[in-house]
Amino acid sequence: MPLGVALSATSAFLALVVALITALVQVYSAWYLADDDRRGSFHATVALFSAAMLLVVLSADLLLTVVGWEVMGWCSWLLIGHWSRRPEPRRAAHAAFLVTRVADVGLVLGTAVLVAGAGTTARAGVVDHWTSAAADPGTRSAALVLLVIGVLGKSAQLPFHHWLLDAMQGPTPASALIHAATMVAAGTVVLTQLLPLLLRADAARALLGLSVAVTMVLAALCALAEPDVKRVLAWSTISQVGVMLAPLAAAGAGHTAGAALGHLYGHAIFKALLFLTVGWLATTRGSTAARALVGSGRAHPVALVAWAAGLVSLAGVPLVLGGLTKEHVVAAVGDDIGARGPVAHLVLAALLLTVVLTAAYATRVLLLVVIGEQERVRSRAVMPGAVAGVLLVLAVASTIGGLALGVRLPATGHVPLGLFALVLLLVVAGIVLGYALERLGAQGRLADGPVGRAVGAGLGLDRAQQVLVVTPVTAAGRLVSFVDRAVLDTYVRGAAWGVLGLSDAGTAGHRRSRPTSGLVLLGGGLLLLGLVTALALVGPS
Numbered sequence: 111m112p113l114g115v116a117l118s119a120t121s122a123f124l125a126l127v128v129a130l131i132t133a134l135v136q137v138y139s140a141w142y143l144a145d146d147d148r149r150g151s152f153h154a155t156v157a158l159f160s161a162a163m164l165l166v167v168l169s170a171d172l173l174l175t176v177v178g179w180e181v182m183g184w185c186s187w188l189l190i191g192h193w194s195r196r197p198e199p200r201r202a203a204h205a206a207f208l209v210t211r212v213a214d215v216g217l218v219l220g221t222a223v224l225v226a227g228a229g230t231t232a233r234a235g236v237v238d239h240w241t242s243a244a245a246d247p248g249t250r251s252a253a254l255v256l257l258v259i260g261v262l263g264k265s266a267q268l269p270f271h272h273w274l275l276d277a278m279q280g281p282t283p284a285s286a287l288i289h290a291a292t293m294v295a296a297g298t299v300v301l302t303q304l305l306p307l308l309l310r311a312d313a314a315r316a317l318l319g320l321s322v323a324v325t326m327v328l329a330a331l332c333a334l335a336e337p338d339v340k341r342v343l344a345w346s347t348i349s350q351v352g353v354m355l356a357p358l359a360a361a362g363a364g365h366t367a368g369a370a371l372g373h374l375y376g377h378a379i380f381k382a383l384l385f386l387t388v389g390w391l392a393t394t395r396g397s398t399a400a401r402a403l404v405g406s407g408r409a410h411p412v413a414l415v416a417w418a419a420g421l422v423s424l425a426g427v428p429l430v431l432g433g434l435t436k437e438h439v440v441a442a443v444g445d446d447i448g449a450r451g452p453v454a455h456l457v458l459a460a461l462l463l464t465v466v467l468t469a470a471y472a473t474r475v476l477l478l479v480v481i482g483e484q485e486r487v488r489s490r491a492v493m494p495g496a497v498a499g500v501l502l503v504l505a506v507a508s509t510i511g512g513l514a515l516g517v518r519l520p521a522t523g524h525v526p527l528g529l530f531a532l533v534l535l536l537v538v539a540g541i542v543l544g545y546a547l548e549r550l551g552a553q554g555r556l557a558d559g560p561v562g563r564a565v566g567a568g569l570g571l572d573r574a575q576q577v578l579v580v581t582p583v584t585a586a587g588r589l590v591s592f593v594d595r596a597v598l599d600t601y602v603r604g605a606a607w608g609v610l611g612l613s614d615a616g617t618a619g620h621r622r623s624r625p626t627s628g629l630v631l632l633g634g635g636l637l638l639l640g641l642v643t644a645l646a647l648v649g650p651s
Contacts, residue, residue: 112171112173112230112231112232113171113173113174113231114170114171114232115165115168115169115170115171115174116168116169116170117168120367120371120519121167121168123375123514123519124167124299124371124374124375125164125167125168127291127375127378127379128160128163128164128167128291128292128378129160129164130291131160131286131287131290131291131378131379131382132156132157132159132160132287132291132292134382134386134500134503134504135156135283135286135287135382135386136153136156136157137496137499137500138283138286138386138389138496138497138500139152139153139156139281139283140153140496141494141496141497142281142282142283142389142393143281143283148192151188151192152189152192152281152283152284155185155188155189155192156189156283156284156287158181158185159181159182159185159186159189159287159292159293160287160291160292161181162177162178162179162181162182162185162292163178163182163291163292163293163295163296164178165177165178165181166178166179166182166296166299166300167299169233170232170233170234171231171232171233172221172224172225172231172232172233172236173225173231175221175233175300175303176217176218176221178296179214179217179260179264179296179300180214182264182292182293182296183207183210183211183214183264184207186206186207186210186277186288186293187203187204187206187207188203189280189281189284189287189288190202190203190206190276190277190279190280190284190288191203191204191280192280192281192284193279193280193281196279198279199279199280201276201279202276202277202278202279202280203279203280205272205273205276206273206274206276206277209263209270209272209273210263210264210270210273212263212270213259213260213262213263213264213270214260214263214264215260216255216256216257216258216259216260216263217256217257217259217260217261217263217264217300218260219256220252220253220254220255220256220257220259220260221253221257223249223252223253223256224236224240224253224307227239227240227245227246227249227253228240233303233304236304236307237304237306237307240253240307240310241306241307241310247310250307250310250311251311251312251313251314253307253311254304254307254308254311254313254314255311255313255314255317257300257301257304257314258301258314258317258318259317260297261297261298261300261301261318261355262297262318262321264293264294264296264297265294265295265296265297265298265351265355266294266347266348266351267321267322267325267348267351267352267355268321268324268325268328271325271329271348274288274289274294274344274347274348275341275344275345275348277344278338278340278341278344282340282385282386282388282389282392283386283389285340285343285344285385286381286382286385286386286389287382289343289344289347289381289382289385290377290378290379290381290382290385291378291382294347294351295351295354295374295377295378297351297355298351298354298355298358298370298371298374299371299374301318301355301358301370302358302366302367302370302371305358305363305366305367308358309363309366315358315359315360315453316451316453318355318358318359319356319359319360319453319454319456319457320453320456321352322352322353322355322356322359322457322460323352323356323359323453323456323457323459323460324460325348325349325351325352326349326350326352326353326356326460326461326464327349327460327463327464327467329345329346329348329349329352330345330346330349330463330464330467330468330471331467332345333345333346333349333467333468333471334467334470334471334474334544334547337399337400337401338398338399338400339388339398339399339400339403339475339478339479340385340388340392340398341398342400342471342475343381343384343385343388346381346424346468346471346472347377347381349464349467349468350373350377350381350424350468351377352460352464353373353436353439353461353464354370354373354374354377354439355370356370356439356443356457356460356461357369357370357439357442357443358370359453359454359457360443360450360453360454360457360458361442361443361445361454362442362445362446362450364442364445365438365441365442365445366442368438368442368519369435369438369439369441369442369443370439371519372434372435372438372439372515372519373435373436373438373439375435375511375514375515375519376423376431376432376434376435376436376511376512377432377435379423379431379504379507379508379511380419380420380423380424380431380432380504380508381420381424382504383416383419383420383501383504383505383507383508384417384420384421384424386416386497386500386501386504387413387416387417387420387501388403388417390410390413390493390497390501391403391406391407391410391413391417391479393491394406394409394410394491400475400478403478403479404478404479405479405480405481406479407479407480408480408481410491410493412493412498412501412502413493413501414479414480415501415502415505416501416502416504416505417476417479417480418476418480419504419505419506419508419509420504420505420508421472421473421475421476422472422508422509423508423509424468424472425468425469425472425473425537425540425541426465426468426469426533426537427537428530428533428534428537429512430508430509430510430512431507431508431509431510431511431512432508433512433533433537434512434515435512435515436465436533437525437529437530437533438515438525439461440458440461440462440465440529440533441524441525441526441529443457443458443461444458444529462532462536465533465536465537465540466536466537466539466540466543467540468540469536469537469538469539469540469541469543469544470540470541470543470544470547471544472540472544473540473541473543473544473545473548474544474547474548477544477545477548477549478548612632612636
């Protein structure tokens with residue numbers, strides 16, 4: 111049925127996750143924005159934002175999917191720019207809006223191609239048509255490539271990643287929602303819904319695989335060198351969304367959807383927990399800079415437990431939620447890897463390296479907050495009961511939430527013992543690396559050196575965008591404006607000046623009581639001149 115929604119066990123579970131994260135963010139926001147004169151509009155925007163994500167999750171129609179997708183983009187602009195009285199949030203909101211809109215052109219065009227070919231907007235009809243023998247493989251592949259471009263933009267994957275770093279200018283609850291259960295996760299949902307088409311579009315999967323392989327490793331390296339804890343979480347999101355998309359890019363048909371959606375669920379829980387926890391710690395120290403948060407967790411036991419639970423899950427420690435979902439992703443990509451192409455091998459190698467790097471930067475920020483040397487100024491802030499409740503709920507879910515895997519989500523398959531041992535070894539190696547970097551002070555030297563400056567500048571892509579896009583477009587705009595004012599307007603102004611001059615001459619002649627016949631002759635001459643000019647321009651027919 112056109113413009114319909116579909117409720118399955120998977121979509122119902124994902125909708126529940128979105129609703130849970132949104133509800134907890136709303137409760138947290140009531141405290142976080144208690145003194146904000148625009149908190150009412152913030153709460154309303156959060157509700158609309160989550161409703162748009164629910165529309166994407168539950169939609170059985172591609173038109174509704176696009177509507178939800180675009181409404182999310184508009185709401186993200188409002189949330190990131192909530193503190194619009196300051197220039198930084200305004201710039202960040204505009205950057206996020208423009209970057210995602212550029213990528214969204216791909217999604218809209220790809221959707222239009224699929225709908226036009228199928229003759230229906232219903233997702234089932236689109237899938238049936240484009241998986242049939244009558245479908246043109248080239249057109250299908252082109253449409254999926256366009257869709258993947260849209261997904262890469264919304265998911266903050268290279269080369270569209272920098273908007274998510276700028277989004278840190280928004281309130282922390284907005285960051286938690288954007289990074290956890292909405293926005294960056296929407297692309298995974300859309301590609302999973304169209305998985306039968308994606309599996310038949312090798313070019314689209316290759317593009318997706320190359321982007322996520324580079325993104326997950328590079329973003330994890332940046333998180334390791336980032337001097338601001340909130341931006342560490344932003345780099346982590348960019349990397350973990352790459353992990354989330356990896357099965358869609360490189361896994362076989364068997365457990366692709368289960369692995370991708372499983373990590374979406376796990377990441378939503380532990381990333382919301384980490385953002386909300388650092389939001390509390392930042393209010394006690396007045397900053398999210400690593401130096402300001404040294405030892406901050408020891409004064410706040412609930413925040414300490416929440417921070418540890420979230421980072422243990424992020425690091426991929428076995429048996430906790432994040433560990434289970436990451437193991438399923440590696441198992442899905444590694445299953446029968448020999449039968450797939452070089453891109454799948456690249457994605458698997460990037461995944462294994464990302465496991466090490468993720469454990470390393472998670473260990474680093476855990477040690478920073480937990481056992482770092484405290485500053486002399488100690489916080490006397492008391493955590494409100496509602497905030498403590500939100501953090502504890504997410505901490506419990508981040509620890510034992512893996513029990514829900516395979517119950518409501520698609521099957522993820524069995525993780526072989528050898529693979530489990532390999533992932534465990536990589537996690538331990540990452541923990542040792544993170545401990546060594548933090549205790550030896552190497553991370554501080556990285557953050558203060560050229561590496562840290564490059565990371566702080568978004569790997570130079572902001573500068574590249576300024577040089578390659580903004581400056582040329584601005585120069586072209588100035589040139590067009592000059593031509594419009596100095597050249598085109600000259601003709602208009604010249605004609606106006608001529609008419610005004612003749613009018614002044616006529617007025618002066620009238621005042622001196624010159625014969626009216628002179629004015630008549632002048633007017634007739636002008637009319638004749640205009641007629642001759644028009645005939646000359648038109649020419650013989």
